Amino acid sequence: MARMKVSAGHRGPPRLKEREPRACIRFKCALTNTILDVLRQRPGWVEVKDEGEWDFYWCDVSWLRENFDHTYMDEHVRICHFRNHYELTRKNYIVKNLKRFRKQLEREAGKLEATKCDFFPKTFEMPSEYHLFVEEFRKYPGITWIMKPVGRSQGRGIFLFRKLKDIIDWRKDGVRADDQKDETQVENYVAQRYIENPYLIGGRKFDLRVYVLVMSYIPLKVWLYRDGFARFSNTRFTLNSIDDHYVHLTNVAVQKTAPDYDPEKGCKWMIQRFRRYLTAKHGAEAVEVLFADMDNIFIKSLQSVQKTIISDKHCFELYGYDILIDQNLKPWLLEVNASPSLTASSQEDYELKCRLLKDTLHIVDMEGRLTGKEKRVGGFDLMWNDGPVSRVEGNADTPVNASFLTNTHLGYNNDRKKQLKQLFKSLQTQQKL
Known part of the structure; x- marks a missing residue:
């Protein structure tokens, strides 16, 4: 109690x-x-x-x-929630932690290993890194940048810019009256290089929402859910109108205010549909590489805060990862949410979130039914258990060659009901023995 x-x-x-x-x-x-x-x-x-x-x-x-x-x-x-989850989920803290972790990897494992952290767009904390940002800005004149307040969500306070004048105006404005009630002062933003070549489907930009469950940081124990979704913008992509949020921001909270938004149709694809689409267009091998690159994002980002977050046995956390894919099929981490929206935008969305939450509770296991050795529970697959978990049955939890496959099935069929039935039947049999 x-x-x-x-x-x-x-x-x-x-x-x-x-x-x-x-x-x-x-x-x-x-x-x-x-x-x-x-x-x-x-x-x-x-x-x-x-x-x-x-x-x-x-x-x-x-x-x-x-x-x-x-x-x-x-x-x-x-x-x-973990006590200081914000080390991963606040936009300025995740930048700081990833930069530090990248330097550590370069020292300990070499430059090649450090490049596995290059999944976050170039980012500066404002106003503290303003002068560093200006240096970078002047190296690449004409490119687009995006400003995001560090402590808010659902697209609030975000804007795109290409001229330093826009930042100077922003700094003069200081705190904007309509944002006063938020817990974080509006002066704390990050300026991030905008991905100008996003992968488009039907001419529209999208990002992916993927669910990652962390049961422990020390040792790191991570589960990846098979379901997720792609969130599309309502308007065709163009860089000619950087002030149009319906073009550039895929948050449902933003898109549902579009004049022609259809609540029944929505702006979402299930991730299974997205994976099938990419496979038909680019082949299974290219898609496997993309999804393996996403696995790398989940693990490296969590490792970057592993020694910073207070690992308390009373805590678990279900994170919502937002991933953008560019035209080269490279995934980029946009942000991690400690409180991913659990409000349903459609019946399909409601069913997905119910499955996700039921399976989260199965893993938290207040009932004390699991053995602790499971590699799959419902729609969740154990991808990291103080080291990578193999897709192959047995104890092959350490990769010994290039054929090692991590135990992840994001975008595959989620036959969770069948799996849970078998799992709990097997556990009951073991208890009787």
């Missing part, structure tokens, strides 16, 4: 061992969307209101900031 810290003499119910099966799991949920539906439908889980003691809390990050350090948690208790 979890409660505010009290004196050592406080007596509660007898403690259960960490992995002992539980008949009743008390949960709290700060959100009112898909996750609340999933939690309420889960057998043996009971919702707790207000100040009641809980075993599981799907909290928001503001609760974490205000309460984490003052909350006592028994061994079995779980919450859905």
